[in-house]
Amino acid sequence: MNTRKLAGLFLFSSVLVPLSRAQVKHIEMRVEGMTCNFCAFGVKQYLGRQSGVQKVEVALIQGKVDITPKEDGQIDPAKLLKATYDSGVTVAEMDMTARGRIVTDSSGNFILLVANQSFAIAPDLLKRLEPLVNSPTIVTVYGELYRKPAGDQNTYASAPLKLLILDVQKKE
Amino acid sequence: MGAVHEFLVENELTPLLARPLCAKEKVVRFQESIACRRLMWVCLLVLSSFYASTARGQDPAGRDPAPETAPTLFPGGGLVSFNSGFTTRGLTSNPSEVIPLTARPTFSHAGVFIFRWGFHRDFDLTVLVPVITNHYEMASPNGNLVSGGTGIGDAMLLVKYRFYRQDSERGTTQASVTFGPKLPTGRTDLNDVNGNRLPASLQPGSGSTDFFLAANWTYTGLFNVKRLVADGDFNSLVRSTGTQDTRLGIELESRFWLSYTPYQSKDVKREWLIGPSFVWMHRQDDMIAGVTQYGSGGGDLLAGITTFLGVRPGMHIWLRMDWDVAHSSNPGLVPGGHDHVLSGLHSNQSSTTAPVVEHVPLRRCFTFGITQQFRFHH
Numbered sequence: 001m002n003t004r005k006l007a008g009l010f011l012f013s014s015v016l017v018p019l020s021r022a023q024v025k026h027i028e029m030r031v032e033g034m035t036c037n038f039c040a041f042g043v044k045q046y047l048g049r050q051s052g053v054q055k056v057e058v059a060l061i062q063g064k065v066d067i068t069p070k071e072d073g074q075i076d077p078a079k080l081l082k083a084t085y086d087s088g089v090t091v092a093e094m095d096m097t098a099r100g101r102i103v104t105d106s107s108g109n110f111i112l113l114v115a116n117q118s119f120a121i122a123p124d125l126l127k128r129l130e131p132l133v134n135s136p137t138i139v140t141v142y143g144e145l146y147r148k149p150a151g152d153q154n155t156y157a158s159a160p161l162k163l164l165i166l167d168v169q170k171k172e
Numbered sequence: 173m174g175a176v177h178e179f180l181v182e183n184e185l186t187p188l189l190a191r192p193l194c195a196k197e198k199v200v201r202f203q204e205s206i207a208c209r210r211l212m213w214v215c216l217l218v219l220s221s222f223y224a225s226t227a228r229g230q231d232p233a234g235r236d237p238a239p240e241t242a243p244t245l246f247p248g249g250g251l252v253s254f255n256s257g258f259t260t261r262g263l264t265s266n267p268s269e270v271i272p273l274t275a276r277p278t279f280s281h282a283g284v285f286i287f288r289w290g291f292h293r294d295f296d297l298t299v300l301v302p303v304i305t306n307h308y309e310m311a312s313p314n315g316n317l318v319s320g321g322t323g324i325g326d327a328m329l330l331v332k333y334r335f336y337r338q339d340s341e342r343g344t345t346q347a348s349v350t351f352g353p354k355l356p357t358g359r360t361d362l363n364d365v366n367g368n369r370l371p372a373s374l375q376p377g378s379g380s381t382d383f384f385l386a387a388n389w390t391y392t393g394l395f396n397v398k399r400l401v402a403d404g405d406f407n408s409l410v411r412s413t414g415t416q417d418t419r420l421g422i423e424l425e426s427r428f429w430l431s432y433t434p435y436q437s438k439d440v441k442r443e444w445l446i447g448p449s450f451v452w453m454h455r456q457d458d459m460i461a462g463v464t465q466y467g468s469g470g471g472d473l474l475a476g477i478t479t480f481l482g483v484r485p486g487m488h489i490w491l492r493m494d495w496d497v498a499h500s501s502n503p504g505l506v507p508g509g510h511d512h513v514l515s516g517l518h519s520n521q522s523s524t525t526a527p528v529v530e531h532v533p534l535r536r537c538f539t540f541g542i543t544q545q546f547r548f549h550h
Contacts, residue, residue, distance in 0.1 A: 032339030035346070035392045035401070038238050038545060040440045041486045042246025042290075045547045058440050061398050061433070088246040088293050090339060 023073020024052075024114055025140070026097040027080060029065040032148075033089040036060070046087035050079055063092075073099070074115055077145055094146040097169070102132045102139060112141060119145075132171065140170035237286055237490070237543045239431060239445050239480045241405050242346040242390035244334045245290030250548035253286040255541035261532045265311035271319060271364060273371040273418070274458045274468035276532055277306040282325065284541075289548055294334040298350075301327045304358070304376035323359025323376035328352060328384060343393025343401075350386040350407070354378075360415040372418035373458065380414025399433040401445075413459070421456035421469040429478055443482040450475050451494055455531070457502050470501040470531025486545035492537070499533030 034040050040058045047056045047067060052075030055068040065084070069075040077096055084091050100114035102121065110133055111118040121129060132139060143166050237253040245251055259280045266272065283303040290296040302325035309318045330352035338345045358377015362370045372378060386407035394400040405427040413419040431447035451474040458465045476494030483489060 033337060033344050033346075035243060035344045035390065036238070036240045037436075037440055037443050037482050037488070038240070039243060039246060041545050042249050042547075044440055044485070045246070045249070049547075057438055059438050060436055060440070060443070086247060086293075088244070088290070092339075 023100075024069050024075045024077065024096060024098045025073065027067040027069070027075070027077060027145075028095045029067070029080075029084060029091050030093040031063050031065055031084060031089045032092050034058070034060060034063055034065075039087075039089060043084060043087045043089055046083045047080060050075070050083050052076070053080075072115075076117065081146060090148065091146060092148045093144060095142065095166075096145045097140065097142045099138060099140045099170075101135075101137070102129055103134050112139075119143075129168070138172050139168050140172075142167045142169055237488075237541055239488075239490075240346075240390040240392075240401060240403055241388040242334065242348045242403070244292075244294055244296040244332050244348065245288050245545070247290050247293050248547060248549045249290040249545060251286070251288040251543060251545045253284075253288075253541055253543040255282070255284040255286065255539060257282045257284070257537065257539040259537050260535045262535060263309055263311045263316070264532055267313070269310070269312050269314070269317060271308060271310065271371060271374070273416075273460055274373055274465045275308055275310075275371060276373055277320065278309045278532075279305075279307040279320075281305040286543075294337075294348075296332050298330040298332065298352075299327065300330070301325075302358075302376075306362070306370075306374050306376060308370070308374050317365065319362075319364035319370060320374065321359075321362040321370075321376075323362065324357060325376045326354045326356060326358040326378055326382075328354045330384060332388075340393075342396055343391070343398060345389070345391050347387070347389040350384070350388065352384055354382040354384055354409065356381055356414060369416070372414060372416045373420060375415060378411070378414040378418075378420055379416070380412045380419065382412055383410045384408070385410065394430070399436075401431045401433075403429045403431065417461045419459040421458050423456075424454045426452045431478070431480075439485070441482065441485050444479070445481075446477065446479040448475065449478045449492065449494065451537075453534075466503065467501055467530050470533065471499060472496055472534045473498040474534065474537065476537070488543045490539075490541055490543075492539040494534075494537040496533050496535055499531070501531040 031043065034043055037060065040060050043065060044056050044058055047053055047065065052069050052072070053067055054070040055066075057066040057068075058064070059066075067075075067080060077094065081091055081094060098112065098114045098119075100112045102110055103113055105111050105118065110121045110129065112121055129139075237251070237255060259277070259282075261276055261278045263278055264272070264275070281304070285301045285303075286298060288296055288298045303322065304325040305320065305322040307318055307320035309316050330350050332348050332350040334346060334348040336345070336347040356377060356379050358375065358379070360372070360375045360377045360379045362375055364370050384407065386405060388406075389404045391402045392398070392400075394402045405425070407425050409423040411420045411422050427449060428451075429447060429449040431445045433443060433445050436443040452471070453474070454471040455469040457467065457469040473496070474494035475497045476492065478490065478492040480488050480490040
């Protein structure tokens with residue numbers, strides 16, 4: 001194990017305890033192909049049975065799906081993305097509101113640690129977020145987690161998942 | 173949902189990308205073939221609008237107990253449904269008081285039990301078992317004669333394949349085909365008041381193994397109104413020879429429904445859809461003992477209204493009413509033709525030339541039903 005990996009491991013372990021407060025607070029999706037209540041029922045059934053899901057609300061006309069995680073916020077957006085695809089519709093966009101800490105990973109990139117997951121942070125935000133990196137501050141961010149590539153139809157995550165940080169809502 | 177910054181996430185989400193890449197390749201090939209399919213589909217729709225169609229004799233009334241007929245049931249989903257369809261026709265008179273062999277029920281009720289299983293994103297399987305009651309009433313100088321009875325109808329096993337789905341901001345356009353056999357499971361031994369067997373056209377079952385084929389399309393967001401949906405169905409029942417050496421006329425049906433959703437709750441519990449529907453049906457002439465019964469088939473154009481009501485998650489009830497607005501009979505016997513027209517005969521009677529038994533149009537159709545969806549498996 002080289003020095004960089006050891007340093008990364010140290011940084012990760014240093015934030016383990018505070019991360020118990022980190023969680024995904026809300027997930028919102030815009031889906032395509034959900035045209036009637038029959039489809040919406042399937043979406044709700046699939047998502048409602050995913051681990052960590054407290055509540056699923058579907059707005060059929062708007063094509064929106066709101067997911068409220070359970071109290072512990074232990075929810076995996078990737079699994080939700082797959083479950084939504086499996087239910088027969090296509091996710092066009094997925095937004096997430098999450099609470100976590102900003103740290104550097106073993107490669108020196110800034111990431112948002114949310115529970116047991118990590119999300120890379122866009123370089124444009126580095127300056128703004130720099131004071132928060134590796135600090136005990138917990139931030140609540142709102143960002144776009146996935147967007148269906150233009151032109152793709154009925155595909156499931158056909159392009160790399162991307163995290164688009166739209167806003168840092170709260171620092172505590 | 174605007175995007176300000178984007179960044180590749182290299183975490184546990186990325187392994188999921190392997191599959192999508194394969195899927196993308198498939199999509200490219202699929203899109204290449206879509207142009208040809210689109211053309212074929214448009215041709216089919218145009219044809220269906222000109223074709224006329226036939227009947228709903230021993231029919232799968234309410235074959236598709238969903239407001240939109242093109243989508244398939246969600247993968248792993250199940251659906252049970254019961255449809256109750258009533259159909260009436262005008263009375264015919266026959267001084268001989270013998271039921272014509274090509275007679276259709278003057279009153280018919282089809283209670284159809286439906287089970288559907290979604291086993292893939294684009295496929296589902298449907299089993300239909302009808303219980304059919306047919307009554308035939310004939311005007312007679314001695315008072316109207318009524319014959320008929322109830323029995324299990326012919327079961328159908330249908331596979332639906334959604335071959336096209338295009339999503340956009342406006343809505344989704346989908347198209348599917350449904351096909352499968354109609355099995356001769358139905359009762360074919362109903363007798364009239366005199367103990368003679370009723371003609372094949374009045375039996376709950378046809379005694380024949382037939383083939384059902386349908387094409388459906390659904391266009392949501394018509395005129396960019398998200399609550400407005402156009403839905404079309406074109407189906408055909410290709411008949412073979414069944415009981416009493418009778419091959420009932422091949423049936424064609426084209427249905428168009430324009431629905432609007434005045435109300436929809438956010439929790440997928442309640443919704444209400446309503447709109448006008450038009451049905452164009454055509455039935456070819458029956459063939460008995462290899463002899464075409466000219467004029468026994470015909471066409472009907474029905475107009476009506478259909479409404480769906482979602483009452484709780486996964487449960488819908490619906491009502492559909494159609495009335496005859498125009499009808500026609502197939503041409504009768506061509507003078508000098510080689511075929512005979514049989515009428516007023518039972519299968520054990522000898523054949524003779526007789527007047528054409530003309531197509532008696534549907535007067536009205538009334539269907540209601542209830543559907544419950546559930547999750548069948550993961």
